[in-house]
Amino acid sequence: MSNPIAERLRELGLQLPPAPAALANYVPYVLADNVLYVSGQISKAADGSVVTGQLGAGLSVERGQAAARLSALNILAQAAAALGSLDRITRIARLNGFVNAAPGFTDHPMVMNGASDLMVDVLGDKGRHTRAALGSSSLPAGAATEIDAIIIVEPA
DSSP states (O other), X not given: OOOHHHHHHHHTXXXXXXXXXXXXXXXXXXXXXXXXXXXXXXXXXXTSOXXXXXXXXXXXXXXXXXXXXXXXXXXXXXXXXXXXXGGGEEEEEEEEEEEEBOTTOOOHHHHHHHHHHHHHHHHGGGGOOEEEEEEESOOGGGBSEEEEEEEEEOOO
16 A cells, blocks of 8 residues: 655655654644644654754754754654554644744744745645744753644544
């Protein structure tokens, strides 16, 4: 049986990390009818390391984009855990991105492009989405980014 999104991940040289467990009193995702809500995912790599730091205070935009890509991979990992297959995704509707930013930093959209580009690279037009890119003075675990998602899916 064909699994186009898994094949696309392989073509891109990407592997989904294990879906991160919730760190507090919340759930990683909620599936309600054909909408999947994914809780905020920090810039955590598959090996458990976290891209930390503050944009505009020692962390480059390029490193921030890499952090946003990790957050996006964790969103897809949560979606795979919730849905069984990423091929059930019909559209990434919304990404809300939080960027750990020093005062005066204004390139939040450039940082968020790391996540947005990954979604389009992996999902094609299904990955095109609305979004917000917001600055924050700190994030959990000192992470560089935290991103949540609203995803439209095929009914089971």
